[in-house]
Amino acid sequence: MGRSKKITETKYLTNEFGVTIKVCCASCQFRQLKTEQRTCEKKKRAVDSSEVCLHWKLGDRLVNAGKTKGKVQRRQYQKFLLEIREKESRYKEMGLPIKAKTLDEIHAEFESKFGSRFRDLGQ
DSSP, X not given: OOOOOBOOSOOEEEOTTSOEEEOSGGGBTTEEEETTEEEETTTTEEOOTTOOBTTOOBOHHHHTTTTTTTOOBOHHHHHXXXXXXXXXXXXXXXXXXXXXXXXXXXXXXXXXXXXXXXXOOOO
């Protein structure tokens, strides 16, 4: 297997929502975080967050960064979501059958009870 050439100059790109992203291991689709260790799915070894190689591909989460155009979720929604996920986790630990709710289901439930999950920033 050939070695990949390490790219040393710092590069940036802008996604379709105008967010500037540094091209490095931290923004790569192939990075994996296992406990405190960052590894590369392609290289099969530990890597530094600022490292970048020819395998680099923009991570899924960063492709959509900025899509919500600065919307901020309400603290009440964040607590609501956390309570649901903690309850699902407890049921799972007790061996009880539970189907985890999708985020879309949680959004709909919250909004039917409390209105929008986003804060009004007066924009």
